[in-house]
Amino acid sequence: MPVALEELARPVIIGRSSSHFTRITRIFAAEMRIDYSLRVVRDLMSSDAGDYGGNPALRIPVLQTPRGVWFGALNVCRELWRQSNPRPRVVWPEDLDEPVLANAQELVLQAMATEVSLIMAKAADASSDGNAHQAKMRKGLLNMMSWLEGNARSVLAALPPQRDLSFLEVSLFCLVTHLEFRGVLPTASYSELNTFCQRFATRASIGETPYRFDT
Numbered sequence: 001m002p003v004a005l006e007e008l009a010r011p012v013i014i015g016r017s018s019s020h021f022t023r024i025t026r027i028f029a030a031e032m033r034i035d036y037s038l039r040v041v042r043d044l045m046s047s048d049a050g051d052y053g054g055n056p057a058l059r060i061p062v063l064q065t066p067r068g069v070w071f072g073a074l075n076v077c078r079e080l081w082r083q084s085n086p087r088p089r090v091v092w093p094e095d096l097d098e099p100v101l102a103n104a105q106e107l108v109l110q111a112m113a114t115e116v117s118l119i120m121a122k123a124a125d126a127s128s129d130g131n132a133h134q135a136k137m138r139k140g141l142l143n144m145m146s147w148l149e150g151n152a153r154s155v156l157a158a159l160p161p162q163r164d165l166s167f168l169e170v171s172l173f174c175l176v177t178h179l180e181f182r183g184v185l186p187t188a189s190y191s192e193l194n195t196f197c198q199r200f201a202t203r204a205s206i207g208e209t210p211y212r213f214d215t
């Protein structure tokens with residue numbers, strides 16, 4: 001295949017190396033051994049959907065493929081999985097059929113979204129810390145983190161043992177390490193979550209996708 005066409009066929013992840021939702025997709029790409037290029041969105045305050053690969057939500061990540069564009073981390077991960085060969089055994093959110101597992105997934109994604117809101121509010125207005133809704137969001141985030149810390153052991157034990165990867169573990173890892181990376185919350189006291197992160201960080205896909213601010 002000529003080089004230009006090969007480049008076109010290579011999927012493009014539109015995102016940022018400092019973004020936790022983007023990192024989920026980059027870990028999946030690494031685990032699925034999918035070669036991709038990263039198109040960095042430099043200004044997250046842009047209100048031009050074109051800067052986000054056409055995503056009307058003005059959010060990252062987005063995946064561009066010859067078949068079309070995929071909005072959002074879960075969609076992106078599923079498409080990367082569909083493109084992989086062999087396909088690893090992945091536990092997806094809809095496979096989590098026990099309350100502790102399903103609730104853990106809900107709280108991880110909600111905590112990630114709350115973190116985005118807190119970071120974006122601060123970026124837009126450095127004096128926003130005193131706002132009542134910010135205080136509520138921080139309280140909710142602390143509540144979610146203590147729930148996750150208290151339930152981490154049973155969550156991890158309840159995951160199907162015959163798996164290569166789960167969306168839950170990848171997103172949990174990205175959440176906990178991002179809180180520390182962005183200085184949103186100190187995480188040292190979450191010993192169960194830190195033990196999980198240390199173990200999960202031994203995967204090659206983690207070393208290949210460190211958080212950093214794109215220059």
Ligand SMILES: N[C@@H](CCC(=O)N[C@@H](CS)C(=O)NCC(=O)O)C(=O)O
Nearest residue numbers: 019020021059060061072073116120
């Ligand atoms: N539902 C989306 C959420 C993605 C999201 O919130 N991404 C953040 C970056 S980590 C973002 O684009 N923030 C821009 C904004 O809040 O305006 C997903 O699952 O991918």
